[in-house]
Amino acid sequence: MREMTKKFLEDAFAGESMAHMKYLIFADEAEQRGLKKLANLFRAIAYAEYVHARNHYRELGKIYKEMAENVQQCIDGETFEIDEMYPVYNTVAQFQEEKGAERSTKFAWEAEKIHAEMYKKAKELVEKGEDYTAEKIYICPVCGHTVEGEPPEKCPVCGAPKSAYREFSI
Amino acid sequence: MREMTKKFLEDAFAGESMAHMKYLIFADEAEQRGLKKLANLFRAIAYAEYVHARNHYRELGKIYKEMAENVQQCIDGETFEIDEMYPVYNTVAQFQEEKGAERSTKFAWEAEKIHAEMYKKAKELVEKGEDYTAEKIYICPVCGHTVEGEPPEKCPVCGAPKSAYREFSI
Ligand SMILES: [Fe+2]
Ligand SMILES: [Fe+2]
Ligand SMILES: [Fe+2]
Ligand SMILES: [Fe+2]
Ligand SMILES: [Fe+2]
Ligand SMILES: [Fe+2]
Missing domain, CATH: 1.10.287 (Helix Hairpins)
Structure with missing residues (x-):
């Protein structure tokens, strides 16, 4: 790929990633204010920016088989x-x-x-040729502390309680 | 905020947003290969990067009341x-x-x-003081075309069929 097109696609990937992130942040802010339809709009458009970013990333040849x-x-x-x-x-x-x-x-x-x-x-x-091992991953919503299997009683990084951790499971 | 700290937080926000985006892309790639636990790991860590990006963005004073x-x-x-x-x-x-x-x-x-x-x-x-109007937003997963209420028979931008659209609803 030509250098300037490559540079611009990289910049577009950065721009789309930041737009996506802002919309996710604002979706949570809207939700906290009880604006459910606005939150839904932000999440939907965030997904559209994901599609754009993924398309650019694919063209850049960065998604490997x-x-x-x-x-x-x-x-x-x-x-x-x-x-x-x-x-x-x-x-x-x-x-x-x-x-x-x-x-x-x-x-x-x-x-x-x-x-x-x-x-x-x-x-x-x-x-x-194997899948990852853990079926459950927990993330501290205050600091991003990441742990497999079971969250600690208190986040070792920021002190958030066990109950605050967000679970991700298959 | 001091200028260099501000510049670095902005750069960190960009870096976290791009890391988050890559992990979402790779989560979908893992899913397509039947690697469910790897996909879950990517999605969990993507959320941790969301937490980091949000924290930096908040410190930058960009999340308004x-x-x-x-x-x-x-x-x-x-x-x-x-x-x-x-x-x-x-x-x-x-x-x-x-x-x-x-x-x-x-x-x-x-x-x-x-x-x-x-x-x-x-x-x-x-x-x-009102919420958004539409309760349903549809996104074309090929090009990001965005529409309220009901998706078209065919995406006007890329030609994807109606059934491909992803629904976002409250
Ligand atoms: Fe957009
Ligand atoms: Fe976009
Ligand atoms: Fe924490
Ligand atoms: Fe990370
Ligand atoms: Fe991070
Ligand atoms: Fe489309």
Whole structure:
């Protein structure tokens, strides 16, 4: 693919991903205000942006037939965030005495460490032709802490109670 | 907020949004290969990235108490895509004879025009203290075409059949 078209598709993928994310955030905000139909509109349009982002990503040749290659992309992204991005952003937030940013970057950094390990395990399994092992994954809705099987009594990262965790199961 | 911290939080929001999007795409890919537990892992971690992105966005002060201000952000984003981003990307794809990119940018461009109109209507309603009107929204899973009430017999943008449309309802 020509370089400028590639650059623009990458930018379009970023733009669609951010639009999708904003609409999911605003869907939850609308829901909290009792605006059910507005929340539904946001979620529907968020899905349309997913379709756009997926189409661009496919054209970029980033969706591989071999699932292990897709999982490797995830490992690479998480590893960059763990080793480079969040250590730098968190240090700058501390240095500039921005408490809120210090917390939100720390929360993310802690979860990414877990994600990288899960994806490494997933890659090994997929290479053997097997599915992932855990049937239930729990996410802390405050900080993103991620755990298999059973949530802890209290989130080890932000202190949220067990009952707050959101379950994802097959 | 200090400028560098702000810049880094914006970059982190972009990174989290793209990670979230990749994981949703790979969840669908895993599902298609019968890897249910891997798909569940991707969806769970995608939600963790949503939590991170939302936390960064909140620290950036971009989630407003007034819902109309949140909807205005959506109108602004869609308008930029309609008037600037997709016309340029689509023209470049045509000029560089990149058929796939021409199609994926055209598909997105068409849907954004509809999104902008829906958000404009939503903003008027929200300013009057009312919820959105439509209870059902349909999205074409091939191109993102967005329609209220009832899907057409054939997608006017990509030709997908009525039965392919995904329903979003309250
Ligand atoms: Fe879009
Ligand atoms: Fe992660
Ligand atoms: Fe937590
Ligand atoms: Fe994250
Ligand atoms: Fe849109
Ligand atoms: Fe379509």
